[in-house]
Amino acid sequence: MKNTVQTFQKFKDDKKKISMLTAYDYSTAALIEKAGINAILVGDSLGMVVLGHKDTLSVTVEDMIYHSRAVTAAVENTMVVVDLPFMSYQVSAAQAVKNAGRLVKEGHAQTVKLEGGRQVADRIEAITAAGIPVMGHLGLTPQSVNAFGGFKVQGKTLSAAEKLIDDALAVQKAGAFALVLECVPDQLAALITEKLSIPTIGIGAGAATDGQILVYQDMLGIFSDFKAKFVKRYDEIGQRMLADFKKYDSEVKEQIFPSQEHTFKSDPAVMDQLIKRMEK
Numbered sequence: 001m002k003n004t005v006q007t008f009q010k011f012k013d014d015k016k017k018i019s020m021l022t023a024y025d026y027s028t029a030a031l032i033e034k035a036g037i038n039a040i041l042v043g044d045s046l047g048m049v050v051l052g053h054k055d056t057l058s059v060t061v062e063d064m065i066y067h068s069r070a071v072t073a074a075v076e077n078t079m080v081v082v083d084l085p086f087m088s089y090q091v092s093a094a095q096a097v098k099n100a101g102r103l104v105k106e107g108h109a110q111t112v113k114l115e116g117g118r119q120v121a122d123r124i125e126a127i128t129a130a131g132i133p134v135m136g137h138l139g140l141t142p143q144s145v146n147a148f149g150g151f152k153v154q155g156k157t158l159s160a161a162e163k164l165i166d167d168a169l170a171v172q173k174a175g176a177f178a179l180v181l182e183c184v185p186d187q188l189a190a191l192i193t194e195k196l197s198i199p200t201i202g203i204g205a206g207a208a209t210d211g212q213i214l215v216y217q218d219m220l221g222i223f224s225d226f227k228a229k230f231v232k233r234y235d236e237i238g239q240r241m242l243a244d245f246k247k248y249d250s251e252v253k254e255q256i257f258p259s260q261e262h263t264f265k266s267d268p269a270v271m272d273q274l275i276k277r278m279e280k
């Protein structure tokens, strides 16, 4: 079944959960599609997990297009959401529409995501009016890491919680089709999920949100620069990769690899003639 903004809304109405993972390349996206995950986010988290930066701020629209093309080439039924990176929509609604359009035209994105509440409501409206569905993102919005003073849980005080609720309602009113809630206390996320008619997708926001998202390297144990509380490690693929890289290294050095089965055999007749010619 093809996942669309309509099927996302139906999940909410039917009280069914939505599964999402990030992906940044063709091979991973193909596996996620096979698994039946509802949507892939080509997240600007790629700045950290793919490019090795300490935050997401240096990621460009060109980076997002490059990875979005790889992901969209692999999928048919999975919805693809692509992050608008830092400073690609903060300037104006016109800038936001132009860059969202580039993610669709050049990156083949179906939908886009941007961070913020009331202060970006006009961008959400303008992109939606251009026919591009928008996913909102509130709570820990990593593009504001320097304003927050680090990657910290948001909405913990009464006033911060009230502000978050107002922002969520503003995002919905502006026309967003779904909303990511990142690093928010569980009961607050539950309240917002109940108050909104559009689906909420949680990451570190407890079990009550309409869907869940994780960065795939985190859940597989490939990315170890930090271990956030909300990450469940389904595997230790990083450990297995390390063991296999070590095995390959020693097999090359000990001449175990390549063996006959991985080798193209020369034709003895051709080699005989070749050696004779070279002796002349």
Ligand SMILES: Nc1nc(=O)c2c([nH]1)NC[C@@H]1CN(c3ccc(C(=O)N[C@@H](CCC(=O)O)C(=O)O)cc3)CN21
Binding pocket: 044, 045, 048, 049, 056, 140, 142, 151, 152, 153, 183, 215, 217, 218, 223, 226, 227, 228, 229, 230
């Ligand atoms: N690999 C990866 N996974 C992510 O989930 C992710 C990224 N990168 N990059 C962009 C943002 C940054 N994110 C982060 C990064 C760190 C924490 C973290 O360490 N959180 C602390 C909470 C600190 C507090 O008490 O407020 C934790 O212990 O979970 C949370 C979200 C989420 N996003």
Ligand SMILES: CC(C)C(=O)C(=O)O
Binding pocket: 022, 041, 042, 043, 044, 045, 046, 083, 137, 180, 182, 203, 213, 215
């Ligand atoms: C963590 C998710 C929600 C995200 O925005 C990203 O991967 O960039």
Ligand SMILES: [Mg+2]
Binding pocket: 043, 044, 045, 083, 142
């Ligand atoms: Mg992001």
